[in-house]
Amino acid sequence: xxxxxxxxxxxxxxxxxxxxxxxxxxxxxxxxxxxxxxxxxxxxxxxxxxxxxxxxxxxxxxxxxxxxxxxxxxxxx
Numbered sequence: 001x002x003x004x005x006x007x008x009x010x011x012x013x014x015x016x017x018x019x020x021x022x023x024x025x026x027x028x029x030x031x032x033x034x035x036x037x038x039x040x041x042x043x044x045x046x047x048x049x050x051x052x053x054x055x056x057x058x059x060x061x062x063x064x065x066x067x068x069x070x071x072x073x074x075x076x077x
Contacts, residue, residue, distance in 0.1 A: 045067055052063035 045064075048067035049060065049063040052058065052066045053060060056062070056066075058066075
């Protein structure tokens with residue numbers, strides 16, 4: 001007789017691997033969704049710095065400070 005697999009037996013390793021892969025995919029999707037606001041902020045910062053550099057002909061460091069709200073020079077007295 002030939003060996004036929006029993007219909008009721010499951011391959012638990014494949015099932016656990018599938019569940020683990022699904023869980024990993026869900027975790028990565030959750031991380032990607034939570035990083036979206038930071039990506040939008042970084043894009044806005046890039047646009048702001050580019051505009052400040054072209055407007056004032058200043059170096060990149062000045063554009064970064066201006067977009068972060070630290071454009072005033074503070075004197076130590």
